[in-house]
Amino acid sequence: MKTNDMKSKLITAILTMSSLMTWATTYDLNGTSGYCSVEDYYYNNEMNECWFINTNTYQKITIVYDVDTEEYCDYVYIYNVSDAGDETLLCELSGSEYGTITTTIPNGKAKIEFVSDGSICYVDGDEEYNGFFIEYSSSTFTFDDTFLTNGNATIAGNLGVGIVNPATKLHINGPIRGGGTGGALSVSTMFGSLLMGPTNTTYSSFSTDRSRFQFNKPLYLNDAKISSYYSDLSLQTNGLTKVTILRSNGNVGIGETQPFHKLHVHGSMYLRSDDYNSYSGSNTNHFYWYGHRMMMGTQPGDYAHNIFMLQPGGSDQGELVSSLQLWHAASTTSKDLRIHLVSSGNSYFNGGNIGIGTNNPQYLLDVNGIIRAMEIKVEPIGQFADFVFAEDYSLPTLKDVDDFIQTNGHLPNVPSASEVKEKGLNLVEMQIRLLQKIEELTLYTIEQQRLIESQQRRLEELEKAITK
Structure with a gap:
């Protein structure tokens, strides 16, 4: 084995040359976690290996090491690395060591170096060293008790409160x-x-x-209520009030900020509705009100069967409609009722001529077509045909009547067929003239009866004279 005095000399030489030497092999480790190692079958003399770790986070790095090298000869060095690239030795490891260490700068950077000298010692010719294995990961800082700071605190990563794996910059599990x-x-x-x-x-x-508030998505209300407690409720578009609901009485104004009725519309009103028997989206126009004009039905050119219906709820629900009235403003202070329709009682029209089958009535009731009635009563009639029986009436002779017929082809004082075709027929006038002719015919018949009776008496007298 190498002696202890060799250790101090080697350490001094390595630290002196560390910042000056160029390593034979360098590695970049950029993940938030990873590892580096020199294992036994790669472990050799005179190795110079360097790993630069950058997790790209603003967190400290936790390093777990397991080292088995030749003590006092081969070393593993762990460094802090500043943002400027300055390196500070955090620890040196040699021999057999196992543990955990954390960098002191929260910038996600660290450096691992491995240096071996030129003489690995073997005992009995078969002993060798395992090398080293290092794992690293971005550190998570956990408070298990009260944490207090009197200054600013900067957290580069995610902060979790009540959760150990925060998914966002601030992740709070709880109120x-x-x-x-x-x-x-x-x-x-x-x-x-x-x-x-x-x-x-x-x-x-x-x-x-x-x-104001600005929402970029629709608002959904679970209880479907929008309330204004202290003031009127207004709905606006483009900064202008379009719908108002008064707080005092609940009146609704559309285009009106001070509605006087339950629904007060200031402007045109246009209602569209689908066919009540079909929901296929036909969009038939049923009701249209613009200015002084109200229309019911469909727009011109749209095919539809238009129905206007007033229908009570049932036989015990009352009348269809109590009254439908159309008034005429005679002046700024007076009016008169022109059309009055009721479901029970008298209805009347008093607004001018009425045309049936014609859009240009010339009379109070002008019918272009056939009328069917059980009875027609005309009153009052100022003059009837009884003037024929007056003493001063000049009854034309039958010869005069015959001459007129031969000349004109119709009775005197009776319109011809061409006149009736051109001008029409006045029923009252015609009834009077027909009655006049009937009364004249009656007078002719009476006169003929008198002549017959006179001739009968003379005949009877002649018969008596002959028989004597």
């Missing part, structure tokens, strides 16, 4: 308490602050000193 009211958590940045957490026994706060 946290902040410095806000009641322990609420306050988060501050260079732009402002955010306070969140319970601030009293009733509710939790989520507040900021900025003018």
